[in-house]
Amino acid sequence: MAKVRVEASKSYDIIISAGLLQSAGEHIKNTVGGTKAAIITDDIVDKLYARTLETTLIDAGYEVFKFVIPNGEGSKNTENFLAILDFLAENGFTRKDAAVALGGGVVGDLAGFTAASYMRGMRLVQVPTTLLAAVDSSVGGKTGIDLRAGKNLAGTFYQPDLVLCDYLTLSTLKEDVFRSGCAEVIKYGVISDTSLFESLREPIESRLEEIITRCVEIKRDIVAADEREGGLRQILNFGHTFGHAIELLSDYRTPHGEAVAIGMAMMARACARLAICGTSTAESIIDMIRHYGLPTETAFSVEDIYKAALSDKKMGGGVITLVVPIEIGRCELRKTSLEELWEFIELGLKT
Numbered sequence: 001m002a003k004v005r006v007e008a009s010k011s012y013d014i015i016i017s018a019g020l021l022q023s024a025g026e027h028i029k030n031t032v033g034g035t036k037a038a039i040i041t042d043d044i045v046d047k048l049y050a051r052t053l054e055t056t057l058i059d060a061g062y063e064v065f066k067f068v069i070p071n072g073e074g075s076k077n078t079e080n081f082l083a084i085l086d087f088l089a090e091n092g093f094t095r096k097d098a099a100v101a102l103g104g105g106v107v108g109d110l111a112g113f114t115a116a117s118y119m120r121g122m123r124l125v126q127v128p129t130t131l132l133a134a135v136d137s138s139v140g141g142k143t144g145i146d147l148r149a150g151k152n153l154a155g156t157f158y159q160p161d162l163v164l165c166d167y168l169t170l171s172t173l174k175e176d177v178f179r180s181g182c183a184e185v186i187k188y189g190v191i192s193d194t195s196l197f198e199s200l201r202e203p204i205e206s207r208l209e210e211i212i213t214r215c216v217e218i219k220r221d222i223v224a225a226d227e228r229e230g231g232l233r234q235i236l237n238f239g240h241t242f243g244h245a246i247e248l249l250s251d252y253r254t255p256h257g258e259a260v261a262i263g264m265a266m267m268a269r270a271c272a273r274l275a276i277c278g279t280s281t282a283e284s285i286i287d288m289i290r291h292y293g294l295p296t297e298t299a300f301s302v303e304d305i306y307k308a309a310l311s312d313k314k315m316g317g318g319v320i321t322l323v324v325p326i327e328i329g330r331c332e333l334r335k336t337s338l339e340e341l342w343e344f345i346e347l348g349l350k351t
């Protein structure tokens with residue numbers, strides 16, 4: 001068992017342990033309290049894990065309710081947001097009761113945003129069941145939903161009261177969903193931990209506790225220094241500017257992790273060609289991405305990616321901030337003009 005303490009606007013523990021789901025009720029009762037618990041999950045995770053969670057919550061004395069959404073990004077929408085708010089109200093939830101997000105990033109973002117809005121903020125527990133949710137979305141307090149005009153356009157910062165990561169649940173993930181999470185793990189290595197990065201040459205399935213713990217420690221430290229993404233937190237977006245562009249261009253058919261993998265490879269190539277990093281650094285990044293069976297190339301054109309990157313919500317005033325690798329374990333933020341952005345994309349696509 002590992003425990004990571006986050007000190008942000010709210011302080012909370014992330015507990016990472018095999019079989020934790022079975023004793024989740026007790027942990028939640030002790031740290032979060034309340035008398036009612038709303039399990040928010042998707043249909044796939046519901047069939048696999050909701051029963052276990054429900055049982056332990058009842059054993060801990062909770063009156064348990066459950067709201068199940070269809071799995072997939074399409075569920076992170078305003079309809080479900082409003083439906084869960086009504087569900088909480090109709091079942092008499094108070095601010096002191098707990099919303100328990102059981103699932104991947106879709107469930108976590110939607111449940112988190114709903115919990116943040118219900119009575120201006122109720123108790124929230126994240127129980128991540130994908131690798132991406134375990135190392136990234138369940139930690140740090142970003143919550144939100146998609147609007148018709150684009151992804152994550154409505155949201156807020158809302159830290160959970162507790163994160164319970166039972167990594168045994170990751171064993172049922174489809175291979176491509178697991179692989180997608182590996183892209184984020186590689187990202188953590190590149191942005192801040194050489195030894196984590198080097199260790200990724202060995203398979204990670206048998207040491208998930210160690211890997212997840214290290215990743216959330218890195219995210220914790222970055223979030224503690226810059227909770228609302230005024231500056232430093234942007235470092236977590238390594239590979240994401242072009243990654244988001246590729247996701248958008250593919251109509252979200254390219255999974256997030258695969259798009260980020262391509263984005264990281266593009267940044268690595270461009271930075272080597274611009275002498276921002278050495279060729280060997282770029283090669284290490286690209287080799288590691290390939291090692292995990294993730295893509296490093298895309299068929300989209302410079303112009304497509306340029307236009308899609310400009311439509312990103314983080315763009316402001318003709319300047320875009322890119323995260324550039326300097327060496328493995330160290331990245332920097334670099335303000336880039338539109339001409340330079342074009343050049344980065346052009347150099348990043350050239351293989």
Ligand SMILES: NC(=O)c1ccc[n+]([C@@H]2O[C@H](COP(=O)([O-])OP(=O)(O)OC[C@H]3O[C@@H](n4cnc5c(N)ncnc54)[C@H](O)[C@@H]3O)[C@@H](O)[C@H]2O)c1
Pocket residue numbers: 042043044045048071072073076103104105106107109129130131132133136137138139140141142143152169170171172173174177180256
């Ligand atoms: N809040 C943040 O900081 C943050 C960070 C990164 C990504 N995100 C968001 O996270 C979302 C992506 O998250 P995701 O990749 O976890 O996707 P997801 O939640 O859609 O899960 C992927 C698939 O895996 C299934 N699944 C989940 N757990 C399972 C398990 N244990 N066994 C078998 N199947 C399981 C789900 O039903 C789904 O079909 C996006 O909406 C993205 O915007 C948020």
Ligand SMILES: [Zn+2]
Pocket residue numbers: 136184240256260
């Ligand atoms: Zn990501």
